[in-house]
Amino acid sequence: MARNARPAxxxxxxxxxxxxxxxxxASVCCCLLAVLIGYICWRGLPGLSWELLTSEESLLQGTAxxxxxxxxxxxxxxxxxxxxxxxxxxxxxxxxxxxxxxRLTAAVEFASxxxxxxxxxxxxxxxxxxxxxxxxxxxxxxxxxxxxxxxxLPTILRTTQESLRTVPRSYREGAxxxxxxxxxxxxxxxxxxxxxxxxTGCILAAGRVVGESAVLMYTAGxxxxxxxxxxxxxxxxxxxxxxxxxxxVYAKERADFAAAFAAATVLLALSALINLAARLAxxxxxxxxRRKKHPAALTRxxxxxxx
Numbered sequence: 594m595a596r597n598a599r600p601a602x603x604x605x606x607x608x609x610x611x612x613x614x615x616x617x618x619a620s621v622c623c624c625l626l627a628v629l630i631g632y633i634c635w636r637g638l639p640g641l642s643w644e645l646l647t648s649e650e651s652l653l654q655g656t657a658x659x660x661x662x663x664x665x666x667x668x669x670x671x672x673x674x675x676x677x678x679x680x681x682x683x684x685x686x687x688x689x690x691x692x693x694x695x696r697l698t699a700a701v702e703f704a705s706x707x708x709x710x711x712x713x714x715x716x717x718x719x720x721x722x723x724x725x726x727x728x729x730x731x732x733x734x735x736x737x738x739x740x741x742x743x744x745x746l747p748t749i750l751r752t753t754q755e756s757l758r759t760v761p762r763s764y765r766e767g768a769x770x771x772x773x774x775x776x777x778x779x780x781x782x783x784x785x786x787x788x789x790x791x792x793t794g795c796i797l798a799a800g801r802v803v804g805e806s807a808v809l810m811y812t813a814g815x816x817x818x819x820x821x822x823x824x825x826x827x828x829x830x831x832x833x834x835x836x837x838x839x840x841x842v843y844a845k846e847r848a849d850f851a852a853a854f855a856a857a858t859v860l861l862a863l864s865a866l867i868n869l870a871a872r873l874a875x876x877x878x879x880x881x882x883r884r885k886k887h888p889a890a891l892t893r894x895x896x897x898x899x900x
Contacts, residue, residue, distance in 0.1 A: 637858030640851040657852040662839040672738035681749030689757040705747035716744045717811040737813030745798035756790020792875035806837040836860040
């Protein structure tokens with residue numbers, strides 16, 4: 594009995610030690626995050642005002658304004674995701690559901706892993722050479738958005754591909770056995786089952802776009818003036834700084850740390866809003882799919898008439 598009790602006691606001590614380390618690591622991460630967010634808000638909230646958020650910078654009057662940078666950030670996020678999401682999700686679907694060559698799949702996965710580890714400054718140089726010079730887009734928000742789309746494409750591809758692999762094979766076999774075509778099976782069974790993973794990839798991509806500064810400094814410019822987004826030609830020629838770039842300009846070039854921390858606070862709030870909106874959209878899509886699959890069960894759960 595004593596010999597059997599010793600291994601059991603060791604396993605219990607080992608499990609308790611591992612659990613303590615996990616809780617300690619989680620607590621340290623949460624504390625660091627809370628300190629970082631608290632410090633940014635403590636320095637940035639006093640400098641925030643409605644005038645700062647709804648006006649542009651005036652060098653003659655010596656006032657700062659974040660409205661142009663905020664609009665530029667929203668434009669860059671929208672264009673980047675509009676270009677990267679279809680390509681990333683489509684490539685992941687092809688590699689997971691259609692590609693028969695394992696060498697091709699392995700080569701694309703290796704390339705995406707390599708591209709995801711490349712520093713952003715190299716993407717900036719590629720954006721300057723390809724989009725700004727070769728394609729003649731000059732330093733514009735469009736050139737910066739396309740560069741960021743290429744930079745976030747590996748993240749969307751890998752997260753979507755891993756999400757597709759988590760869908761059980763029985764789902765596919767069941768849909769095909771009922772006479773569904775391959776694309777209809779993917780659109781109605783596979784994609785709704787892994788929508789959470791696709792939303793996660795979208796959140797990661799949006800977060801990287803919002804916080805990127807090196808790429809946009811080289812491809813989109815440093816201007817803090819208001820741009821014309823009322824026409825397509827104005828959007829094509831718009832050039833300016835996003836919130837991340839404006840933060841660098843205020844802190845490094847103008848030593849206006851009050852405006853810099855205010856921009857950091859707005860940037861933090863914008864990232865949280867984008868993540869929350871993506872989460873809500875993912876949950877809504879998941880609920881809609883569950884209603885299509887089990888309408889009677891949902892009706893009974895909501896207190897409706899029994900079938």
